[in-house]
Amino acid sequence: MKRTSTRIISIYLITGITWILASDWFFGQFNYPEERFYQSVKGCGFIVVSGMIFLYMLRQYEARNRHYLNRLRDMNRELEQRNDALAASNIELEQFAYIASHDLQEPLRMVTGFLTQIEKKYEENLDEKGREYIHYAVDGAIRMRQTILDLLEYSRVGRKDFKQxxxxxxxxxxxxxxxxxxxxxxxxxxxxxxxxxxxxxxxxxxxxxxxxxxxxxxxxxxxxxxxxxxxxxxxxxxxxxxxxxxxxxxxxxxxxxxxxxxxxxxxxxxxxxxxxxxxxxxxxxxxxxxxxxxxxxxxxxxxxxxxxxxx
Structure with missing residues (x-):
């Protein structure tokens, strides 16, 4: 904006000086007519010429601004669309994390429960190696369940709609x-x-x-x-x-x-x-x-x- 204003003022001054010098030369060829007539023509001519130039530049400036505004509107519209898509994706991701964690916990509970029952019911038939294998399996299922719970917690804290x-x-x-x-x-x-x-x-x-x-x-x-x-x-x-x-x-x-x-x-x-x-x-x-x-x-x-x- 500042650069455009400086440009308009510079062109306005250059136009004015050029018009004054050119009109002096032109009327000088006719040994200067009546002073009042000369000044009127000179002033009116300057106003018309400078006004036309100023109007042309103003239209150019408005056209450029209109172009920038249209681009800005398009960019804002695109940004809003991306934000909406991202928000929808985040909601879907949170829902998926919740459903997945909920659905995965049930089979893990079943695995842990049945392994524990096997260990209790067939304890006399299991050697040290068998009990060790069952321990590893139960421990793995427990750790997996904890990982699922932690993932669920991580997805929950990602939301910003908490109470202040x-x-x-x-x-x-x-x-x-x-x-x-x-x-x-x-x-x-x-x-x-x-x-x-x-x-x-x-x-x-x-x-x-x-x-x-x-x-x-x-x-x-x-x-x-x-x-x-x-x-x-x-x-x-x-x-x-x-x-x-x-x-x-x-x-x-x-x-x-x-x-x-x-x-x-x-x-x-x-x-x-x-x-x-x-x-x-x-x-x-x-x-x-x-x-x-x-x-x-x-x-x-x-x-x-x-x-x-x-x-």
Whole structure:
């Protein structure tokens, strides 16, 4: 717009100067007629010529703007169509995840139930190897069922239509400590929470983030070392940032991004149980609250999980 205005003014000035010089030359050929007549012709001519040029440029400018507006409308229409298609696809995906997980759980329950019955009914006929095989089969079915439940949970937290409510983070931490009292008490965990704010968000979802990180801090503790968990918060103009630190086993720098990917594990199931989905769920919840999550860590020293929630 600014470039176009400058162009119009420049052409207007050039036209005016050119007209004045040309009219002076033309009337000079006739030794200048009456002064008033000369000035009238000169002024009217300038207005007509400059007006025609200005009108031409204005029409060109309007035509170009009309073209850009049509393109913008087409792009907006296409974007809306893609958004509608994506929304429909997400709904179908959530429905598929729910139906698939529900339908898959039933046969797994049957497999687990019948294997357990076989073990009980034919215990005397089974040798050590047979009982071991049944144990592996039951354990695999249980882990598969847990994976299905985790996938179902992951699909649920992907929705952004959660209820926005006031959340006292200090109370949330106290609830988690109370609900997981056996876990924290068994390991003599020390939990230090600094002054924590009241925020706006999905209460159940935010609780899930803190619970996953806090229980992981105990789960990945160092042997024979009392777990220490420190929870702090910082305020910025647009976000609340939380940090949960521990003195656990820690991890290498190259693993800090990988831990937030679905089903990514750094340890075998024999060392640490779980499906490797917890931090992926945390990442999705935090992003749906307009924030981000990241970790810093040092092997043998501990880890700090940071995440922000938009105000």
């Amino acid at each position: 409510e006031s959340i006292n983070i200090s109370e949330i931490v106290d609830e988690i400590i109370s609900l997981n009292k056996p876990l924290f008490a068994e390991n003599n965990s020390i939990i230090e929470k600094h002054e924590l704010p009241v925020i706006i968000g999905g209460k159940t979802l935010i609780r899930q983030v803190f619970q996953n990180i806090m229980t992981n801090a105990v789960k990945y503790r160092k042997a024979d070392i009392q777990p220490v968990i420190v929870i702090i918060s910082e305020e910025s103009p647009t976000h609340w940032q939380f940090s949960v630190s521990d003195n656990g086993i820690g991890m290498r720098q190259e693993h800090l991004e990988r831990i937030f990917i679905l089903f990514q594990r750094l340890h075998s199931r024999e060392q640490y149980s779980g499906t490797g989905i917890g931090l992926s769920v945390c990442k999705k919840i935090v992003e749906n609250h307009g924030g981000r999550i990241w970790a810093t860590s040092e092997p043998g020293v501990g880890s700090t999980f940071n995440f922000s929630i938009k105000k």
